[in-house]
Amino acid sequence: MIPPGETIGILGGGQLGRMLALAAANLGYRCHVYAPEADSVAADVSAAFTQGHYDDQAALAAFAAQCAVVTYEFENVAAGPLAAIGEHAPLHPPVRALEVAQDRVNEKSFVEALGGRPAPWAQVDSAADLAAAIARIGAPGILKTRRDGYDGKGQWRIMEPADAARLDLPAVPLIYEGFVRFEGEFSVILVRDAAGDVRFWDSARNEHESGILARSTVPAPAFIAAQVEAARALAANVADALDYVGVLTLEFFATADGPVFNEMAPRVHNSGHWTIEGALVSQFENHIRAICALPLGSTALAAQGAVMDNLIGDAACDWAQILSDPANHLHLYGKAAVRPGRKMGHVTRLIL
Known part of the structure; x- marks a missing residue:
């Protein structure tokens, strides 16, 4: 301790x-x-x-x-x-978690070995690989860098095979993923201590704009809630396999055939920012508790629910208007420069 x-x-x-x-x-x-x-x-x-x-x-x-x-x-x-x-x-978390999460091929292979179901995918190292991947998986799909992409960066949509021929492929390892028809997106956020105790926060429904998380809402609607148990089981298996300590996030698509794994983040996560006010103990505090071997705190809701909106770009400039509603909990990150697509803060409203 x-x-x-x-x-x-x-x-x-x-x-x-x-x-x-x-x-x-x-x-x-x-x-x-x-x-x-x-x-x-x-x-x-x-x-x-x-x-x-x-x-x-x-x-x-x-x-x-x-x-x-x-x-x-x-x-x-x-x-x-x-x-x-x-x-x-x-x-904490262990280096092995980084090795898995920072390479999309490693990540999907690891999750599949634990029984998870990602979108259909193929490793791409050349134009010929991409053509073969599209022929096998079909289009539309998304071509992504295996490393470093986030918030929609390092991604190219391929709506039809001819789109691939027009791409100037970057000289980095890539992965092609087939589109998933989904009804919604959600995340499973857990905290695990060194003794193997795992606790989950309520799963939020996540809504994205231009590849960036715009809103997280708890509780999630029924069609997502029905898939959370299976998604949690996979997330717990991932945490155990990595001997994980700290907060871990797995993102999923809710589909007609059950949850489809999207990606994992071995850290606290944007879709868990609502926990600062909306849970008895936030993802940030429980991460500190876990890595310091303190007793974990309760992940239960502190209200009936919560809605968290990201403040992206100049949306953060409306801070005075946001604060005019006493129900809003405003978090500004102190970034000096406002840029389009940059996360400048977030605001949370509790459902009482």
Whole structure:
């Protein structure tokens, strides 16, 4: 058990790290952020900050030596250099979770081996591979980078086979996925401690715009709720297979044939931001509890439900109007520059 007063290291300087640091501070911990960018909204609310590259093993080792435990808020970090951290402080979630989640081929193969059902997919390393994948899986489909894509980045829709011929394929490993006909999207968010105790938050219905999460709503409608049990079983199997410690998220499509796995995130997740006000203990606090080996808190709803809307781009400029409604819980992330498609904050309303 890591007692309050110790320092928690956070790899990544974005809003997820910011909210982890705020939750840690409420429990009496100091946080030390490590990120390559000089401008870090997580560092703004933390006790210490190290600017360094994720592949700088000497800097990572020096950072870890100042921490009692290290976690991460950003999964697109090369797994190899993180061995330098393990020599000085425990790292949670484990490196194996990164290795699986940051490569879509590894991720889908791993989930299939545990009985999960992803969309039909094929590895693509050349134009010939893409043509063969479309011939086998069909179109429409989505061509994605195997690594680093998020919020709709690194993706190309292929509506018909001729679209593939017009693409200038990037010189990176790719994956082709067939379209899934779905009625809705939802996420399963769990927390697991080192002893294997697993707890789930209510699953939210997620609505996306331009590939970016726009709204999460709990409770989810009945057609999603009927598929949550099966999705939770898979998520628990994934967590157990990885010997996972911390918060883990799996995203699903709700289809006429049951849940279809979309992707996993080995970290706290945007679709769980509603838990700050809407659950008895938030995803951020329970992540801190898990990595510090504290007793896990209740994931039960604190109200009848909640609606969380992301504030994307200049939507955050309406902060005064948002605050004019006393029922709104506003979270601004402290980002200096407003850009289209950039997550600037979120607002949550409880259903009482």
